[in-house]
Amino acid sequence: MAERASYDCVVVGSGPGGATVARELARGGARVLVVERGSADPPSGRAGQMLRELFVPRRSAHLTGSVLVLGAATLGGSSMYFFGTAWEPPHDVLAPHGLDLRADADALRTELGPAPLPRELLGPRARIVADAAGSIGLEWAALPKFVDQDRLRRDGLGAYRAARWTAREFVADAVAAGARVATGATVRRVLVSGGTATGVEVAAGSRRVQVRADLVVLAAGGLGSPMLLRTAGIAEAGRDFFYDPVLAVTGSVAGLDAGPEPPMLGAVDRLCDGYLLTDLCRPRWLHNAFTVAAGRPDRVFAYRSSVTVMVKARDLLSGRLTARGGVAKPLIGPDRAVLARGAAQAREILRAAGARAVHQAGYVAVHPGGTAKVGDVVDTDLRTSVPGLYVCDASVIPVAWGMPPTFTVMALGRRLGRHLLGAADALPAKRAGSADRTG
DSSP states (O other): OOOOSEEEEEEEOOSHHHHHHHHHHHHTTOOEEEEOSSBOOOOOOOHHHHHHHHOOBTTTEEEETTEEEEOOOBTTGGGGTSOOBOOOOOHHHHGGGTOOOHHHHHHHHHHHOOEEOOGGGSOHHHHHHHHHHHHTTOOOEEOEEOBOHHHHHHHOGGGHHHHBOOHHHHHHHHHHTTOEEEOSOEEEEEEEETTEEEEEEEEETTEEEEEEEEEEEEOSHHHHHHHHHHHTTOTTTTEEEBOOEEEEEEEEOTTOOOOOOOOOOEEEEETTTTEEEEEEOOOHHHHHHHHHHTTOGGGGGGGGGEEEEEEEEOOOSEEEEOTTSOEEOOOOHHHHHHHHHHHHHHHHHHHHTTOEEEEEOOEEEOOOBOTTOBTTTBOTTSBOSSTTEEEOSGGGOOSOOOSOOHHHHHHHHHHHHHHHHHOTTSOHHHHTTOOOOOO
16 A cells, blocks of 8 residues: 555545545645545446445445445445435535535535436436326426436446446546545554544555554545544444435336336435435346345346336434444334335335336345434534544434435535645644655
8 A cells, every 4th residue: 555654634435525525635735645445446337346345244234134234345435336316415404513515515516517317318217207206296306416418418328337426536636636545455443642643554455554644534434434433432433323224116017128227316305204215227137136135036037127116214313333343223113114104105106107016125224324423423523522533424414314415425525625724733744834745
């Protein structure tokens, strides 16, 4: 891995939060190292890579009760597998917690231009779900996406993966501004001396390296960051959190012959009742795996006629992370009831679409967060009780969520980067005018 006696800031994790704050700091002249435990392998869309990066037990996949909780171990973090949804940060919810993200969200929106896909760019499955929902009086709203629509028009829906924004773009911007990136490197603990964070200990292969830094920003995700906070003596991290459980309801529509297409292009917002409904299209192998797991191997060969509605719930804050980083948060009764109500409405949509052989897949959780909440573990500047130690990912979200968090986490990263660059005591090496920007 890249080594230096000292950095202004070490950012642990390269997902939407880590990549954004690293870019801000590097562009502001700070010496930044980004440490990512995953690889920088180019995304292939193949099952083998997805299994390595998403489904490794006790690394990126954790089973708690009947729920499979997923993360992503790769450069770019969760953004490499998110659906490109630019769900606006809920400013009215965040404001009472001292988080004003409007300026940062506006700047990111201006730069990236998220917008709903027009109907002509929807796949046939998404159109079927939208029309069926509308036919039974549900308001199916198109969702803004971080997607290059011109590329989709030129190259077709098969180019969706390449046309979608990922945090790797911001990592590349940070590198262009002088940041360094170490992949395949796992941070084992935060170094603390005299009560202040002084860097991190990194395992890279068989080596252990101590990297010194004036600031440490943890952006290792809702499951990773709280475990590192515990190594710095912050024992309360990793308690009473959310993970946004989802389930998929699938049926077959006669006459449909469709291949892969972009997912989650529209939604019925029933967050007042605790859930969202969206269209969903998965890669064939993943669709088949969940179909078999749901006890319907007879539907494995029905992929091209299948239509799926995903139910995404806002679960109650509960559970804990174990001493070894496991997830102890089984679905509690109220959360099961919310998912059941959402599944019933998903079935109504599929019936309106003329679907048959309707069945339901098991529970997956995709957005763990709230494990280091603002007002609990960090303050409104995302600073912990340990000077020099910050958190910037979904861990800090202070309330039960239920919404795709990527845009919010990006705005938090931009806000934190600007704050650290402007803070009087944040970057002493930069203030001293250090000219060392080489290895």
